[in-house]
Amino acid sequence: MRFRRPPAGTQQRSQYLFVANCGPSVGDSYADIQAAFSKFGVVTGVHAADDSGTRVIVCYDSESAAAVALEELNGRSCANLGGRSLHVRYSVRGEEGSRCQVDGNASLRVLMDASELNIPGLYLLRDFVTCAEEEELLAAVDARPWDSLSKRRVQHYGYEFRYDTRNVDPRWRLGELPEFVSHILQRLRLFPGTDNAAALELDQLTVNEYPRGVGLSPHIDTHSAFEGFIFSLSLAGPCIMEFRKYMSRACLPRNISNMATNEGKEDNRSPAVVRKAIYLPPRSMLLLSGEARYAWQHYIPHHKIDFVMDEAIKRNSRRVSFTFRKVRIGSCNCSFPQHCDSQILTRGNDDT
Ligand SMILES: O=C(O)CCC(=O)C(=O)O
Numbered sequence: 001m002r003f004r005r006p007p008a009g010t011q012q013r014s015q016y017l018f019v020a021n022c023g024p025s026v027g028d029s030y031a032d033i034q035a036a037f038s039k040f041g042v043v044t045g046v047h048a049a050d051d052s053g054t055r056v057i058v059c060y061d062s063e064s065a066a067a068v069a070l071e072e073l074n075g076r077s078c079a080n081l082g083g084r085s086l087h088v089r090y091s092v093r094g095e096e097g098s099r100c101q102v103d104g105n106a107s108l109r110v111l112m113d114a115s116e117l118n119i120p121g122l123y124l125l126r127d128f129v130t131c132a133e134e135e136e137l138l139a140a141v142d143a144r145p146w147d148s149l150s151k152r153r154v155q156h157y158g159y160e161f162r163y164d165t166r167n168v169d170p171r172w173r174l175g176e177l178p179e180f181v182s183h184i185l186q187r188l189r190l191f192p193g194t195d196n197a198a199a200l201e202l203d204q205l206t207v208n209e210y211p212r213g214v215g216l217s218p219h220i221d222t223h224s225a226f227e228g229f230i231f232s233l234s235l236a237g238p239c240i241m242e243f244r245k246y247m248s249r250a251c252l253p254r255n256i257s258n259m260a261t262n263e264g265k266e267d268n269r270s271p272a273v274v275r276k277a278i279y280l281p282p283r284s285m286l287l288l289s290g291e292a293r294y295a296w297q298h299y300i301p302h303h304k305i306d307f308v309m310d311e312a313i314k315r316n317s318r319r320v321s322f323t324f325r326k327v328r329i330g331s332c333n334c335s336f337p338q339h340c341d342s343q344i345l346t347r348g349n350d351d352t
């Protein structure tokens with residue numbers, strides 16, 4: 001659902017209230033907010049208004065209930081919400097966006113376990129490395145030169161990942177993966193579906209260092225560049241990773257709980273975007289394989305604070321990820337041709 005200010009100069013009333021100085025970042029759970037506003041009528045939902053954690057949209061079932069709440073609470077301290085003074089105004093349902101546009105503000109429940117996301121081929125193992133190993137890995141990369149991109153720093157081992165082509169040049173090998181990751185690579189067999197030894201002969205490593213608040217645009221790693229297993233180790237700080245899949249509305253499962261879609265769009269023929277999110281704690285290893293690797297975009301929102309189970313989790317001053325992949329020689333022959341640069345050559349689907 002999208003909300004916006006009523007047009008300037010209008011006194012448009014509605015059943016939706018924008019409330020500032022209230023939210024998880026200042027200690028209010030959505031249940032607390034719902035309870036406090038229920039005093040004035042039936043509250044049908046409370047949503048994050050933006051990524052701040054201090055601004056919410058409270059939805060009533062009627063305009064009259066919203067009017068009473070606005071009158072009673074605007075500019076007054078609210079005893080049930082820590083005695084803070086609230087700023088309340090009307091909000092209205094916004095226009096839905098262009099074809100396939102994703103509503104970045106729609107609240108999306110962040111899940112803790114990969115199995116809850118129900119994306120085939122997605123796995124997360126927590127505490128994949130110990131705190132001591134984490135420190136050693138960070139020290140090893142910090143002792144080596146970083147390349148600066150516009151918002152983050154990177155290092156490449158094995159093969160250089162080229163951001164202009166979103167690919168590697170398989171003829172130009174930098175060398176073996178560094179010794180300091182060899183014990184990590186030996187543990188990858190802990191993941192399900194990794195019995196094929198050749199698929200685990202990973203030869204490309206990209207280390208990304210994200211400063212606080214920096215994320216990564218939605219993308220699918222180019223099919224023709226890498227084989228089917230992509231592992232990503234999170235170090236130094238947490239983040240959330242969102243997954244997006246564009247599918248025709250006819251293909252949407254009936255039960256779409258734990259998913260946010262761009263439903264509500266007028267045009268029922270346009271593709272729907274299904275979004276799911278997972279929390280990646282430091283020292284966890286993520287595996288993208290099968291459908292998760294080939295058909296879902298992955299994305300790290302550009303947030304300083306992530307909301308996980310109503311709790312505000314601050315990103316650290318940095319997150320460092322180690323992404324391990326195997327360079328593909330030849331073209332990709334996956335079962336997801338609509339997302340594959342080898343099988344539909346006219347289509348660009350990668351957007352790192
Ligand atoms: O930082 C991460 O965990 C993911 C990095 C990534 O998706 C990539 O380099 O393609």
Ligand SMILES: [Fe+2]
Nearest residue numbers: 219220221298
């Ligand atoms: Fe990626």
